[in-house]
Amino acid sequence: MEGERIVAQRKKNSVSRRRVLQGAAAAAGTLPLIHVPRAFAAEESIGNWPEGAKGESVFVGVTVPLTGPYSADGHDLQKGYEIAFEHLNEGGGLVPHVPSLHGKKGVLGKKLVYKIADTQTQPNPAVQAQTTFITQDKAIMITGCLASNTAIALEKLAQRYRVLNMVGCSGANETTGVDCQKYAFRSQPSAYMAARALVPALAKAIGKNKKSIYLVPDYAYGHSVEHSTGEFTEKALGWKSLGSQVCPVGTTDYSSYLLNIANSGADVFVNVAFGNDAVASCKQAKQFGILDKMKMIVPNISAFQGQELGPEIMGGVYGTLDFWWTLAETNAMAKVFVDTFYAKYKYRPNWPAHIAYTQMMVWADAVTRAKTFDPRKVIAELEAGHKLQMPLGEVWYRKEDHQQVRAVPVVVGKTKAQMRNDEDFFQIVNLTPGPEVMPPDFLGCKMPTSA
């Protein structure tokens, strides 16, 4: 405790010192600018700009997991990108509904070209592919990933090359917390936001003073979700955590972890496993009788979890989703997105597709308003907090941590009898407004002032 206090005190001091230095640097920095012609300063190249934006098209590097345990979600993410590129290049879908993009084809008159590479649900192939996209294809922006370890690795890569990174799917706090980067922007709710949004629904559905136990995939995302969910359920609901079962990503047989959980005496089973791992672990939890004696919650539900497990297992399970298609019934933008996606792919988009699609729209809007692909100007535009209507309602970025402020849908799994069609797996119980769940302390992010 004493140590923590000292660290906190030091952080406080360092922030104030930093501010003083920044003020001084800014004051000193403006002096020479008075004598430098503006045009010259603006043309100074950075990353792949302006070289990557000289032709008739600009290149965007996309990496998604097409193989490995997160591949099902990855294919949805891929489709989200494909339809976004199509709409941006041809002026379809949401493009006419975004004021800055209305009536336009391409971005700043340039066609978007892209390549999609497979991450194999691992950071290394993602970094390799994006490095090629940046160095050989002169990517003006990179995007896409479906695991926080990959997201963080790509953020650092983008920062090193000074190329803008619109992060794909990533739920760990670190992505816009201690590992935040000037060149990276994340739209998915962090574990902190998801946990905070989930608590009121849990209070109503499960109640206070329960004992909980966690199944945690062993990487940044898993530990982040366990930490934040544990913190909020303890503070707000008086829940006591009996510990966690940490398992590797890609585990197929969860029996030994589940036996520990079955014998723990917990009331609530918090399943943090993701993708195929979530499907296998939920299915096996049912086989071990755990779901009959404990309430299961899934803080961050995977894209196809409802479909793969069915209402027999997911019925009554609480969790959060980045997006759920029934928002189309109340939001006109969501309707356009869901309808155009459905027309092309014959199923309703899941949340990875939503992240891909809206991240592309938000980026195109920022570039258009900045009137340049210069990442410094685009970052400034994104940081300005301009509010944009998207399928979740109004969204904007915070300049302090580059986390999108956006609504967080809290959902409960429907039973078979409640389902209106074969994709109607979840009911939105709460569309928590973004500003209510944002971390006030930026989770350790120290964002530099200049790009």
Next chain:
Amino acid sequence: MISWPLFFSQVFNGLTLGALLVLVAMGLTIVFGTLGVVNFAHGALYGLGAYAGYVAYGYTNSFVVAMAAGALCLLIVGIIIERGLIRLYYQRPAEDQILVTFGVAIILVEGMRAAFGGLARNIPAPSWAAGIVNLHVTLYPTYRIDVLAIVSASLVLLYFVLYRTRLGLIVRAGIEDQLMVNILGINVTRTFLTVFALGAMAAGFAGVINAPIVTVTPDMGADILVQSFVVVVIGGVGSFWGAVVGGLIAGEILALTAMIQPAYSQVMLFAAMALVLILRPQGLFGVEGRQ
């Protein structure tokens, strides 16, 4: 947190985990022992068996038919792969064999993904094995207990083939000394074909048996392939009893470490393998100098 009921449940669970590993490792070790080929496609064959079972189950709703389909389909696939590819590699260096089987694995896995997509598929446990048994120390899925019986029966059958038939004699002789078997005028080519096809069949059968427990995905063989290699190393290449004992040891290590410190269960498995490699490089039941 560790109580006697939990301890006994984990020991029992280690047994069923191990039984499944034995089944997968058995095919691997006999193919390696006889043909000298490290079959990196074994995990993919296991996955392919599960998909064959999944398709058969979809048409018939019968788990028994699914098991038969998984085994038969992979027997045929095994024959095709051996005749079409692997036989060309018997005289090539081990690196080539590893690369070619690895390539086969990639083609099979991506083929499955192209045909079935990345979504997890499900073969439900058969009706005669559905539900949960109260073992007094814990609740345990009925199907996992039945798997113990299925695996035991398969091993008895395999033991009979290996130790009581002419084919088994040749296979065992081949494992001991391939050259001598050749000199004695035995048609090794046909034996190799049979062994490889039987190995593939065992993998496919294991895939269907495992499907109701895990989920059927194109990558389902990756996890178990690595663990099965550990089993072969612990037990010793080409040894029937090595695979049995190695599998059970691996299952118990996974279960009991998970009871104490879940994050370390995989690590301990590899630590055990390293220990065996240091103290008894040929494996617990292996014979030194076997190729």
